[in-house]
Amino acid sequence: MLIPLTRQKFEQLIPILATGPQYAYYWGKFPVFLRRLLISVVAVCIVVFILGKFILGEGLLTFFLGVIAGLYWLWAPVYWASLRNIACRKLPYSGFWRGEVIDLFITEELIGEEQTVNNRGQLVIIENRERRLNIEVGDETGFSTQLQVPLKRTHKAIAPGQMAEMIVMSNRPDLSSITKVSDIYIPNQDLWVSDYPYLRKDAFADVSRQLEYGDDPEYPRKRSTKSRRRRSY
Template sequence: MLIPLTRDKFDQLMPLLATGPQYSYYSGKFADVLNRLLISIVWVLIVAFLLSIFLGNNLVTFCLGAIGGLYFLWAPIYFASLRNFSCRRHRYSGFWQGEVLDLYISEELVGTEQTVNKKGQLVVVENRQRRLNLEIGDETGFTTELQVPLQREHKLIRPGEIAQMLVMSDRADLGRIAKISDIYIPRENIWVSDYPYVRRDVFAEVSDRLNRRRGNRSNKRRPPRY
């Protein structure tokens, strides 16, 4: 099932600026916050001791210092908004419903680091992460796969379960999918995603309303436009 969405509804589902979960995603761990704080401090020092020499202590210097000094606060909003824009730049969108075709767990290399062992030898340590690979599809033959870090609740997902998501396209008929959102498994109320693209409360509302409308109009050939 693929139902086109109006741009207004898509804008509600895919916000322009970062939501709370998106801000948390880009805030990262304590080390990430500390790194952004150090960048802010360095920027303030540069403004205070270098730019003030050339520009003087004026409003421009103050604004540049304030912007850089608050980097640790606005950086997550900026990066989340850029990622949202990668979806919002597509002109058309739709609500897609299919099913889980297959799922399996893999171990992926996510990084390496160098350390010294007890003998004083330099060794390379591989950091691996267990990830869920989820394949979904529908009766038209469309299939796609999403790989995300493995979470405890993922063990509840089974092949054949209903799966829902947003799809984005540059074609009005949605004949070619350019991008997909996170995947929702409604029976278990589980989201499968690496990044929380959509407003999940709004998505659940749209899901309920579209499925009810589809049930009421199942004898009509053309799907409704929401």
């Protein structure tokens, strides 16, 4: 099932500014935070000791630029997440897609390399690998797409045949060619499968409810019954 969305509804699902989960995604782990903090320190030094002395002078502009540079570690996650959201919002058309899980498999992916020296003084390259879940979803029209995400324990609940929902984005008004897809939601398990959390979960749940049941006040009870009875659309 593929239903086009209005531009207003799409912009509610993917806002311009970073949401809380998106900010947390780009906040990263402690080494990532240290890297941002180091960039902040270097940026402050450049503003104060180079721009402030030789170009801008010691004034309010230098002060404000120094504050902005010094707080890079804090506002950078908002900036990078917002850029990613804007890239999605540049696509003019979108739709709500519902299908099913076709296949699941796990792979080990190289995410980085580290260089170190062993006891003999030899240079050794250590590969950092991460186990990832590859999930393929599709529908009766023949459309299918695959998403790769870091493996989590909650992914054990996912199985082929389960219903899957997501937002698809396109440059074509008829959505005949899909350019980008969002997170995948497994409603039977109330489980999100994603690397970067594109969607506002509350807004997505509202869209799913409206398309399934309209304004029916009995929605919560019916959804629970249907999820047990039907595996796919």
